[in-house]
Amino acid sequence: MGDVQRASPSDLTPRAIADDLRRLPVHHEHYADALMVAHLIVFDLGLSIRSGGGGAILPSILINMAEVFEGYMRRVLADGLSNDGRIEVKDGNKGGDSGAKVLLFDPVQEGLKNPDATPDIIIEVDGKPSLVIDAKYKAAPNVPDRSDVNQVIVYGERYGTARVMVLHAGRPSTELCGSIGGFQVYNGMTNLNATPIEDEEAAFVAAVRALL
Template sequence: MVNLVALGEVVTSLGFAPSDRIVRQRINAVEQQTIYLPSDMINSDGSLDVYDDVLRLFRPTYQKNHPAIQCAGWVGYIPLNDRYALEVGTRVPVSNLERMVGMAAGYSPEILRQYTRPFGQTDERPAALFDMLADQLLDSFDHIWDNGLLKTYERVKRAGQSPVGRVMPFQTGLRSARAGRPVAVSSAFHRSSDFGPNRAIKHSLEKLLARYVTIAEDSQRKRTQRLRRALERLGDVGPLTASEANPKAIARYVDRLPSGHERYGDALMVAQLIIYDVGLSIRNTGGVAILPTILINMAVVFEDYVRRVLADGLREGARVQVKDGNKGGDGGARRLLFDPIAVPFVNPEVTPDIVIEVDGRTALVIDVKYKDAPKIPERSDVNQVVLYGAKYEASQVMLLHAGRPNGRNSVELCGQVGSYKVYNGMMNLDTSNVVEEELKFVDAVRSLLP
């Protein structure tokens, strides 16, 4: 892993990165945990002193007559106010967490752009976080362009009839004697944007463009257009040289930035991550970069991750299709509850997390619960999934939990409710071999399919 800490230390010491950066006291927590809050977070009117846009992520409560917040499934550095922040970790090992986020197709993390935090680095690069880096670099470059590119003075020698700058007598005499006519050799300093900082930014933009031109999704079209426009503006900037392509060199560029050009520090921080193919650690803080706060909703990630695991594991021709019940249209399986419905009522939607079809008929409906596996699923959860079975005419339904106690199978039959078999699905996300855990679950699900 490339050591990029040098630049992060320089940026921090100079106060670069967004000007509203605040150093907050961290309160350590784990997902799903209820945390007591400091007493000075209570306002005079009894309300919690928490940012409004952050408070919506939690459920404020009181525990033993103390103000508290239940962390739910959010993971990351969560600013509460100008004094405190929650550092919420997950029970999932870092390597498994990065894999889950990377496999959660279509998942986009929550980005609190008005708050910043220091990031550590990782070898994993989930697509959603890569998009965030691209946007951050483009936003910084747009600001740089609006305020003018940095330029440096370089010495340029000229030989001809019209000298510019300082005439060099010895070389002028030598060239004139050889040519048999007056030739003036002069030297002058000219401003140029073709130097280290701009080359590093251009190189990172080129790497981004090379990535995004291969992605045909419409959602990436605007990002690709912005990258092309940025590179056109850097048309006079040459390629990054070997001596400039190392973390210490980029750190020196930031260290020597003149005042009023803080956005170069922001851009170069992101550029180094792109140049060296280094990802951001979702969970751990560090000195690699100071960027907007990124939060991961583990409940959503787990659902998207499991859907991807099943879709990849059950690729058996066109017989088996794994669909998302939260969506309609192609690949979706969302339906309306009543058929027909009495007028004038609004027909609510039915949105199971995963619908598995075999030869066009629903064979299994799965509802994903990001919580530990119970001995038997909770009654309210069973009620929900049996309704799904009735609506989708599926005789088998499952509640999948994020945990598998030792000695228990990946899928267990709980019993039968009417004509519906209810299964308890379990995946151990704390395992050291999550790929093996995925295969066990896929095999168990496959055994239920006709």
């Protein structure tokens, strides 16, 4: 997005946005709804549902906040740990060079479907997985839910990492819950309501760096 410039006041008028909508290529007509929603957000507009005398047909947009939270925390860690060339933050939900998705069973019984292991964040040190993190967009409990712990333990075993974390969007700090066999299970937390959020991000990066 480095080539995207800030909009001038004349670019943000209703007429300018309407002109943009009319100029959309046929294969980009689906951009229209997104642009209309962006217009409402930029101008802090909304509907007065208690008033009468008019009607409106507006587009809607659904945002999967769980995916947003995962991507946000992955980016926070990637940026915060980028000054150490030994460390690489990868997305376990996809394959390829930037991803770390693997098959769950190794080997698998012949004839059976082999599902993917898809932890949200894999942190590698010197090319080897060092920490598995699975993000949960919910308030942080004192102890992660049993099903979430079971999930990260499986990921830890599959990726060969001794430290695993369930990451929540809640109160600050990161705590060691305890050990299960050869695994240390951490309750990761970041407070999305913190002000300034940059300090909260830096604190979480420091907590993760200490585990690597």
